[in-house]
Amino acid sequence: MRRISVFGSTGSIGENTLNLLTPGSVQVVALTGGGQVDRLAAQARRFDAEIAVTAYPECYAALKDALSGTRTQVAAGADAVAEAADRQADWVMSAIVGAAGLVPGMRALAQGGTLALANKESLVTAGPVLMASAARHGATILPVDSEHSAVFQALTGEDPAGVERVILTASGGPFRTWSAERMAAATPAEAVAHPTWAMGQRISVDSASMFNKALELIETREFFGFDPDRIEVIVHPQSIVHALVGFRDGGMMAHLGPADMRHAIGYALNWPRRDHVPVARLNLAELGQLTFEAPDEARFPALRLARAVMEVRGLSGAVFNAAKEVALDHFLAGGVGFADMAAIVDVMLDRLSGEMRRDNTLLTLEDVVAMDHLARRTTEYTVRHRHWQR
Numbered sequence: 001m002r003r004i005s006v007f008g009s010t011g012s013i014g015e016n017t018l019n020l021l022t023p024g025s026v027q028v029v030a031l032t033g034g035g036q037v038d039r040l041a042a043q044a045r046r047f048d049a050e051i052a053v054t055a056y057p058e059c060y061a062a063l064k065d066a067l068s069g070t071r072t073q074v075a076a077g078a079d080a081v082a083e084a085a086d087r088q089a090d091w092v093m094s095a096i097v098g099a100a101g102l103v104p105g106m107r108a109l110a111q112g113g114t115l116a117l118a119n120k121e122s123l124v125t126a127g128p129v130l131m132a133s134a135a136r137h138g139a140t141i142l143p144v145d146s147e148h149s150a151v152f153q154a155l156t157g158e159d160p161a162g163v164e165r166v167i168l169t170a171s172g173g174p175f176r177t178w179s180a181e182r183m184a185a186a187t188p189a190e191a192v193a194h195p196t197w198a199m200g201q202r203i204s205v206d207s208a209s210m211f212n213k214a215l216e217l218i219e220t221r222e223f224f225g226f227d228p229d230r231i232e233v234i235v236h237p238q239s240i241v242h243a244l245v246g247f248r249d250g251g252m253m254a255h256l257g258p259a260d261m262r263h264a265i266g267y268a269l270n271w272p273r274r275d276h277v278p279v280a281r282l283n284l285a286e287l288g289q290l291t292f293e294a295p296d297e298a299r300f301p302a303l304r305l306a307r308a309v310m311e312v313r314g315l316s317g318a319v320f321n322a323a324k325e326v327a328l329d330h331f332l333a334g335g336v337g338f339a340d341m342a343a344i345v346d347v348m349l350d351r352l353s354g355e356m357r358r359d360n361t362l363l364t365l366e367d368v369v370a371m372d373h374l375a376r377r378t379t380e381y382t383v384r385h386r387h388w389q390r
């Protein structure tokens with residue numbers, strides 16, 4: 001039986017992943033979550049998981065209690081999450097949100113199986129390390145971000161030398177038509193109200209600021225290896241076309257589908273075959289029209305900042321992501337405004353620019369983790385003293 005682990009199983013991607021699995025037809029190895037103990041325990045019971053891990057040590061007793069009488073082992077803490085990735089599995093879903101997903105993903109790659117990668121932060125912070133590790137261990141990384149799955153599908157059977165450009169679509173988020181002034185005063189509740197996709201809270205805010213698309217630009221650069229000037233973003237409010245690949249002969253391949261992550265997850269699950277996935281089928285006549293517009297980098301500076309990271313590479317992605325995560329925490333807590341998030345990341349890229357440049361081939365996981373910690377501490381300090389307001 002196929003052995004499957006899901007990291008971040010209690011989240012939006014995690015639940016969609018389990019939704020595609022049938023208990024008894026796969027062996028679920030590890031399921032991991034954070035504070036949603038009841039949900040994690042219910043999942044572990046349903047799939048008779050070998051181990052359930054909560055990232056929070058204070059949740060250990062509650063999880064242990066909720067799984068009493070089952071065969072499922074229980075563990076807690078960040079180290080236990082990483083150790084769960086050492087358990088042999090054929091297919092591992094990496095769906096923890098944020099840089100916390102990096103180490104478990106790296107550990108899973110060392111087994112040489114398939115890593116379905118939803119955690120885009122892994123590629124943003126440690127792209128060269130991750131890709132080298134996959135090559136070294138003979139592991140396969142399959143992108144689960146909808147745009148990257150779309151590009152991957154459009155590239156299947158194609159010679160990369162024939163590719164001229166890759167175009168990622170962006171919904172534009174809830175603030176697509178808002179003025180800069182109105183956006184600056186946006187609340188967390190307004191920012192999480194995504195028009196087309198149902199996602200976790202953090203990625204929803206990142207979509208509103210287009211930090212999500214910024215991360216995806218970097219993710220594209222790192223995963224597919226295309227030069228930054230070949231990677232574009234187009235705003236497409238209907239979220240039906242997920243990405244396009246343009247070839248040297250002027251033709252373009254577009255990937256279309258409903259805004260339902262189970263397609264990209266199912267593709268990674270069934271790859272290289274295609275199998276039935278229970279997503280709605282598109283009715284193009286009913287949709288009537290698909291529209292496209294250029295992104296506005298003045299209102300969405302995250303896109304411009306991503307361009308800088310794509311050029312520098314090295315440890316700049318780790319700085320970009322850590323600063324963004326800390327700024328997002330403060331936005332959600334009400335301490336900084338919506339537009340301040342990009343301003344903070346901008347200042348942090350500037351402040352740590354001397355330490356970011358590295359030979360990508362020599363980059364290590366330890367370098368990335370150390371820079372992640374340094375950038376978090378520096379960003380916390382910067383926010384606390386409001387030093388980004390120059």
Ligand code: NAD
Pocket residue numbers: 007008009010011012013014032033034035036055081094095096097098100118119120121144145146197198199200201202203261
């Ligand atoms: P979510 O917030 O719904 O779930 C996150 C999961 O990670 C939960 O299981 C949570 O318990 C766990 N988690 C959070 N902090 C943790 C920590 N410090 N240590 C260990 N576990 C922790 O997030 P999501 O929307 O499912 O997104 C997951 C990942 O997939 C993100 O990297 C996101 O960018 C990416 N992604 C999501 C979507 C989507 O539609 N939701 C689409 C593309 C990519």
Ligand code: MG
Pocket residue numbers: 145146147216
């Ligand atoms: Mg995406």
